[in-house]
Amino acid sequence: MTTTHTTPHIVIVGAGIIGLSHAVAALDAGYRVTVLEQDARAVGASIRNFGHLGFGAHGGPLAGLADEARILWPSIAERAGIDIHPTGxxxxxxxxxxxxxxxxxxxxxxxxxxxxxxxxxxxxxxxxxxxxxxxxxxxxxGDLTVNPRGAVAAIAAWVDAHERGALRFSTTVHAVSQGVVSTSRGEITADHVIIAAGHLLGRLFPDIAEEYGIxxxxxxxxxxxxxxxxxxxxxxxxxxxxxxxxxxxxxxxxxxxxxxxxxxxxxxxxxxxxxxxxxxxxxxxxxxxxxxxxxxxxxxxxxxxxxxxxxxxxxxxxxxxxxxxxxxxxxxxSANHDIVSVQPAPGITAITVTTGIGMTLGPALGARTLAALNLSLPATHS
Ligand SMILES: Cc1cc2nc3c(=O)[nH]c(=O)nc-3n(C[C@H](O)[C@H](O)[C@H](O)COP(=O)(O)OP(=O)(O)OC[C@H]3O[C@@H](n4cnc5c(N)ncnc54)[C@H](O)[C@@H]3O)c2cc1C
The missing domain is CATH 3.30.9.10 (D-Amino Acid Oxidase, subunit A, domain 2)
Structure with a gap:
């Protein structure tokens, strides 16, 4: 099956677990996806953590997200070839x-x-x-354990190998406006841009960082x-x-x-x-x-x-x-938020997890962001 050029294009900034989770959700939803990562491979929080997928210890509003992520993680792991251990x-x-x-x-x-x-x-x-x-x-x-270094690299490889997916490493995003992403390798057009820059969100959107105390x-x-x-x-x-x-x-x-x-x-x-x-x-x-x-x-x-x-x-x-x-x-x-997910302008979503649980929740956040997007897919894929 080849995909027509009318398929909406989602550009994602950041190849950590949040960007990659959004990439998987966007590919699953049928979109074209390009992930842009400034480093030659992801070396941020997503490879520096415990690999603890600790669904069970989250309460309040995070509990629902944790339960969704518990369902999604094994499917991502299976497709990306990640060893995921049911350690509890x-x-x-x-x-x-x-x-x-x-x-x-x-x-x-x-x-x-x-x-x-x-x-x-x-x-x-x-x-x-x-x-x-x-x-x-x-x-x-129900808790799981993964090797974070291998897991993030494997999901990145899976996205890049997907017929509608592409991962561009060593590509720094300098600015994002509606429909256009300016990078160190030129401009890229997008139907929607998702900023998943982790703690560097404020470099692109200082006003959001200030407003949310990030x-x-x-x-x-x-x-x-x-x-x-x-x-x-x-x-x-x-x-x-x-x-x-x-x-x-x-x-x-x-x-x-x-x-x-x-x-x-x-x-x-x-x-x-x-x-x-x-x-x-x-x-x-x-x-x-x-x-x-x-x-x-x-x-x-x-x-x-x-x-x-x-x-x-x-x-x-x-x-x-x-x-x-x-x-x-x-x-x-952030002192007042566990997750910041905002739309600074039409066609742009900026999302960062502001407490140390993004490895666990990533897949659920990706699924929820994509479910809220309203881009029309072509009626047929030829
Ligand atoms: C030590 C440690 C232990 C943790 N333990 C756990 C745990 O066991 N379980 C758990 O659930 N969570 C844990 N966390 C939290 C979890 O790791 C983070 O919430 C999660 O990794 C955040 O993912 P991210 O994709 O937002 O950020 P990152 O992994 O930091 O990825 C952001 C990416 O965006 C890229 N980027 C930024 N700006 C640009 C730009 N302008 N252009 C191009 N690319 C850009 C960066 O280079 C980076 O690769 C831990 C965190 C730490 C630091």
């Missing part, structure tokens, strides 16, 4: 305040399918011979060798994670925050979300810390990295972890 997520509680959060969570509808885990089960899921008998866990069984959030991450790598085990969230994911809310979460303010102010100061994902190559992605900036400086705080290493070695019950890589990731952040 173990939410680990190691003291009374954290156990109270799990008890509170279990009474909520969002956790209806979560599975309580006793100390023995926790040890098994962590790959430890034993843990403190007071440890408890909650398994979120700044940068810098996170520190490490990749370490798995102490016992015989199987891919669940992702792990800990007490600090309970303060960050929207499905955890209520008096027990407030009490945990107060408890941590007293016992571990250092973790709150670095806005830690101590968590990990485990991968079949025998490595573990661990992190993370958060710092808000207008423009994130490149420097890693070694005290923070050392704390992350010590804390997660403690979770794994291992000796010192062997560090293979350290890096900083940056995502867009």
């Amino acid at each position: 997520t173990l939410v680990l509680a190691r003291d009374e305040a954290e156990r109270a959060v799990l008890t509170e969570a279990r009474s909520q509808e969002r956790f209806a399918h979560a599975v309580p885990v006793d100390a023995r089960g926790v040890a098994e899921m962590l790959g430890r011979p034993e843990v403190d008998p007071e440890f408890r866990g909650l398994l979120l069984p 700044g940068e959030c810098a996170l520190q991450m490490l990749r370490v060798r798995e102490p016992e790598a015989e199987q891919v085990r669940p992702a792990v969230l800990t007490g600090t994670s309970m303060l960050r994911y929207s499905a955890f809310s209520g008096p027990a979460v407030d009490a945990l925050r107060t408890h941590l303010e007293r016992t571990r102010p250092d973790l709150l100061e670095m806005e830690a979300n101590l968590m990990l994902t485990r991968h079949p190559d025998g490595t573990i992605l661990i992190g993370d810390t958060h710092a808000a900036h207008q423009s994130a400086p490149p420097f890693l705080n070694e005290t923070w990295s050392a704390t992350v290493l010590t804390e997660l070695a403690d979770v794994l019950g291992s000796g010192p972890l062997e560090v293979l890589e350290r890096w900083q990731g940056v995502y867009a952040q």
Whole structure:
């Protein structure tokens, strides 16, 4: 089947997971798609994350998006040839305040399918011979894990190989007006333009960044060798994670925050979300810390990295972890919005996820943006 030139052309700026998710949704809807990426390959937030597709821990308005994304991710992974692992997520509680959060969570509808885990089960899921008998866990069984580096590259390749898709790397977009995208390689015409520039949205649309208070959030991450790598085990969230994911809310979460303010102010100061994902190559992605900036400086705080290493070695019950890589990731952040999706002018959609969950939600955001577009497709494809 060849496609007529009357097929509307959607140009997408940015080949991170948000741009690529929109590209897949646009191709599925029947449009022609060109993705423009300034770098020679995507090296932004989408390859720097945990690859944690953590659908289960999102509550409120994000829960519906998470549920949609849970349906879409396996289909994208299958078509792009991505290994997607049904690891689930173990939410680990190691003291009374954290156990109270799990008890509170279990009474909520969002956790209806979560599975309580006793100390023995926790040890098994962590790959430890034993843990403190007071440890408890909650398994979120629907969560998935991917290798973010491979996943983003594979989706990009799938888009580029599609008969209606094209990916142009090393092509910087300088300006977008209705119907015309000005790039470092000349102008491209479009029926609709989707800006998925992550934390760089303000470079193209400073007014939107100002209006929505979009700044940068810098996170520190490490990749370490798995102490016992015989199987891919669940992702792990800990007490600090309970303060960050929207499905955890209520008096027990407030009490945990107060408890941590007293016992571990250092973790709150670095806005830690101590968590990990485990991968079949025998490595573990661990992190993370958060710092808000207008423009994130490149420097890693070694005290923070050392704390992350010590804390997660403690979770794994291992000796010192062997560090293979350290890096900083940056995502867009806004104090008042989780997602910014606006139309700065007719024919242009600008979308960025302003909290650290875009890897999980990307496919659902792509599907929703495309569902709201009203471009007429030709009656027939010849
Ligand atoms: C350390 C870290 C850990 C995280 N962990 C998780 C996790 O486990 N699970 C989860 O769901 N989320 C996680 N997140 C959040 C998630 O990674 C982000 O929300 C998501 O990757 C954002 O995707 P994006 O496509 O908007 O941004 P990016 O991946 O940054 O992509 C934007 C792209 O746009 C390109 N671009 C920008 N401007 C232009 C221009 N003018 N012309 C051409 N190209 C341009 C950039 O080069 C870039 O490639 C994490 C984030 C970080 C930083």
